[in-house]
Amino acid sequence: MTTHTNLNKQWKLKARPVGEPTLENWDYNEAEVPSIGDGELLVKVLYVSLDPAMRGWLNDAKSYIEPVQIGDVMRAGTVGQVIESKHDGFSEGDFVVGYAGVQQYAVSDGKGLHKVDPALAPLSTYLGVLGMPGMTGYFGLLKSGEPKSGETVVVSGAAGAVGGLVGQIAKIKGCRVVGIAGGEDKCKFLIDELGFDAAIDYKNENVKKALKEACPKGVDVFFDNVGGQILDDVLTQINFKARIVICGAISQYNNTTPVKGPSNYLSLLVNRARMEGIVVFDNVKEYPIAMKEIGGWIQSGQLKVKEHIVEGIETFPDTLMMLFKGENFGKLILKVGEQQ
Amino acid sequence: MTTHTNLNKQWKLKARPVGEPTLENWDYNEAEVPSIGDGELLVKVLYVSLDPAMRGWLNDAKSYIEPVQIGDVMRAGTVGQVIESKHDGFSEGDFVVGYAGVQQYAVSDGKGLHKVDPALAPLSTYLGVLGMPGMTGYFGLLKSGEPKSGETVVVSGAAGAVGGLVGQIAKIKGCRVVGIAGGEDKCKFLIDELGFDAAIDYKNENVKKALKEACPKGVDVFFDNVGGQILDDVLTQINFKARIVICGAISQYNNTTPVKGPSNYLSLLVNRARMEGIVVFDNVKEYPIAMKEIGGWIQSGQLKVKEHIVEGIETFPDTLMMLFKGENFGKLILKVGEQQ
Missing domain, CATH: 3.40.50.720 (NAD(P)-binding Rossmann-like Domain)
Incomplete structure (x- = not known):
């Protein structure tokens, strides 16, 4: 079993924003790192994806996805590393993409998690051009x-x-x-x-x-x-x-x-x-085709990747706002942990 | 040669409307009935089609069709009867649909005119469900x-x-x-x-x-x-x-x-x-298919035709406004002449 610090820093939705989300809308929390049961695994989150769509998830309105509920850890796409596993499909050390949310550690039953290969593309890419x-x-x-x-x-x-x-x-x-x-x-x-x-x-x-x-x-x-x-x-x-x-x-x-x-x-x-x-x-089944073609364009130099990586989970509320102020330059990503 | 009265009542665009077209925007004119040359024919207009799209034709703006110019007889779809012809394709007595405009008589070189059969459907229908x-x-x-x-x-x-x-x-x-x-x-x-x-x-x-x-x-x-x-x-x-x-x-x-x-x-x-x-x-080439199918539905009783016919070319400005006031009940048509 891998060691980890005992704190799980996370951001929860405190109140639905009217207009721009401000600090008032978020709850910063330092929880215990959760323990896992049979069939579960623990992910250490490395990168959190920040996307304009997240604003829509904060509204209590019918949309293409359920709204985030008050008190929930904020939903976000993530790349992370499995640091403990009691799940047959995942081993310690695996890199995984999914929706672990704006936090440093998350328990998962494996649903919605996909393994990715850091040898094929930098991990952050799986939240951007390959995400x-x-x-x-x-x-x-x-x-x-x-x-x-x-x-x-x-x-x-x-x-x-x-x-x-x-x-x-x-x-x-x-x-x-x-x-x-x-x-x-x-x-x-x-x-x-x-x-x-x-x-x-x-x-x-x-x-x-x-x-x-x-x-x-x-x-x-x-x-x-x-x-x-x-x-x-x-x-x-x-x-x-x-x-x-x-x-x-x-x-x-x-x-x-x-x-x-x-x-x-x-x-x-x-x-x-x-x-x-x-x-x-709507295109989930065809993602592999797209990933293969995009990967090929990157390798041939036809397609360039521009990422804007900000460090530190503490900065989440301000970093998210960069999207709406037009301050990001390329895919905006929050780095929240180091791989082990 | 058929006789006809010597007046051709017509409505011309006097000034482009801002907002609702009013009497101020139109010029009522009584012209001589024009004479025709070789390759031309004279149409006596029977029915004038009044359509919401006509409002757009009054604006001096890029659209799917040229705007009507100041001083022009107002453009309108029409059904009429050929009362004189020096054109090989049309004979006196033929019924024709086209864009003869808001007037009682029009000279044509035959372009954009199509013969219709009053035995197959009432003439006004060619401005409505068959138009x-x-x-x-x-x-x-x-x-x-x-x-x-x-x-x-x-x-x-x-x-x-x-x-x-x-x-x-x-x-x-x-x-x-x-x-x-x-x-x-x-x-x-x-x-x-x-x-x-x-x-x-x-x-x-x-x-x-x-x-x-x-x-x-x-x-x-x-x-x-x-x-x-x-x-x-x-x-x-x-x-x-x-x-x-x-x-x-x-x-x-x-x-x-x-x-x-x-x-x-x-x-x-x-x-x-x-x-x-x-x-x-955009579908001109397929009009015959549509007309045949619609005609069939009318004959079988599956499709009902509702027309709102107002008499008298003099009423044109007010009758047109019925469209925008929601006062018409079915296809709005102005009857401006009797067939011979």
């Missing part, structure tokens, strides 16, 4: 966006975990790719590092005007992570039979007023275009 | 809505030209059909005459609450002619993989403020649903 954001971008773009070579693909939140991947896959598919992101550094990165054809800095540019210049042939696919005014601006530039993939609306998640609906949605009618929502879980 | 609204409803529902037997289909503007047809076709396809319309009479008509399973009176009921009752299994297909709050209400009730067909947004066409975008559009994401715009002209 939920990767699967979201891959299936969302290819199945709903259906980009064809020569078409123009626009992606918002382009320097984020999903957006960066979507743009790069669209490039691999032979499209003209335009990213929308906040700030000069991110825009420069999209072009210089990820190979986007153009980038629009929504914080400093008139997006509608910039889109006209960056998309002289109009927009065939829009992969939207942000919603709000940017969605409305892109709607004015779409082509006949355009496809708009609704992946998220991070600009609206902390609203205390109603969500801003796309005022220009009748552009769908004028252009016989479609707007479709996606949720990653 | 543009018919094709819109048929292809919009079947191609974009993709209703399956046992599913729940909701249609707004259900007592209008398109909505009434859509609901009846959905019934033929084995769906549960719920119509949304304004007023008790229309709702009663939908159930008693057209065979809808339920009807919601948006003028006197809480639509969201009524939808919950009328659609206990949720909404699989929504065919939307009205937009605005009704679209938002239906979005709260859609099922996994629902299809929303955006055919129009009559509630928004006379807005002087920005169109109300669907605040609940993220329901598309939660439910992996899609919203798609349609325009009838």
Whole structure:
């Protein structure tokens, strides 16, 4: 049996946020590390995934997944290491991805846990391009966006975990790719590092005007992570039979007023275009195909991985907010432990 | 050569409306009946189609069709009779559908004119179930809505030209059909005459609450002619993989403020649903198939035709407004002449 410290630092939901989640909404707790029974295993959490979707899980509303309940450890995707096992399927030392939550240790009966190989890709990657954001971008773009070579693909939140991947896959598919992101550094990165054809800095540019210049042939696919005014601006530039993939609306998640609906949605009618929502879980059976293809692109150098790793479970409430302030640059990950 | 009166009463666009079109926007004109040259023919207009889409044609904006220009005779679908012909393809006495505009006589070179047979169906029908609204409803529902037997289909503007047809076709396809319309009479008509399973009176009921009752299994297909709050209400009730067909947004066409975008559009994401715009002209090649099938349903009694015919070209500005006030009951048609 591996030794471990006796404390399990964890963050629980204290109260549902109205608007932006603040410190008031969270309960920091130091619990005993739990012990395991037959058929169970103990995971030491190494990396916690921080994703915009987490904001939605805090609302007490019907959605694609149950809300996190008050008093629960906050739900989060994680990579961890098995440090004790009474489960036939897992051995001490195994690396596993799953939803262990925002804490340092978790007991599991093995359900929803999957072993991953750190020799094939860095562990954090399993929360990014080989994890939920990767699967979201891959299936969302290819199945709903259906980009064809020569078409123009626009992606918002382009320097984020999903957006960066979507743009790069669209490039691999032979499209003209335009990213929308906040700030000069991110825009420069999209072009210089990820190979986007153009980038629009929504914080400093008139997006509608910039889109006209960056998309002289109009927009065939829009992969939207942000919603709000940017969605409305892109709607004015779409082509006949355009496809708009609704992946998220991070600009609206902390609203205390109603969500801003796309005022220009009748552009769908004028252009016989479609707007479709996606949720990653629908493609679970095909994850291995996507992981293999993405892994291949990484190895061949066609796809670059950008991660933003922040250390220390104590920082969770502030680090989560980086997503909504647009402060993360690449996939945001909280490092909470060292592998043994 | 047939004799005709020497006046051609017509309505021209005088000024683009801001908000609701009023008398100020129209120019009533009594012109000479034009004479024809070689390869031309003269049409006496019998019926003029009044459709919500006409409001869009008045705006100077990029759309699926060129705007009507100031000083032009107002564009409109028509059924007429050829009363003089120097065109090889048409003979005096032929009945023709086309876009002769809001006037009593029109010269044509035959382009865009199609002969119709009054023995197969009443002439006015060629502006309704066998015309543009018919094709819109048929292809919009079947191609974009993709209703399956046992599913729940909701249609707004259900007592209008398109909505009434859509609901009846959905019934033929084995769906549960719920119509949304304004007023008790229309709702009663939908159930008693057209065979809808339920009807919601948006003028006197809480639509969201009524939808919950009328659609206990949720909404699989929504065919939307009205937009605005009704679209938002239906979005709260859609099922996994629902299809929303955006055919129009009559509630928004006379807005002087920005169109109300669907605040609940993220329901598309939660439910992996899609919203798609349609325009009838994309299916021109398949019109004959649709007309044959619709004609068959009428003959077998499975499909009922409801028309609202107003007489007199002089009434055009007011009669057009009936559409936006929800005063028409069935396909709105202006009768402007008698066949010879």
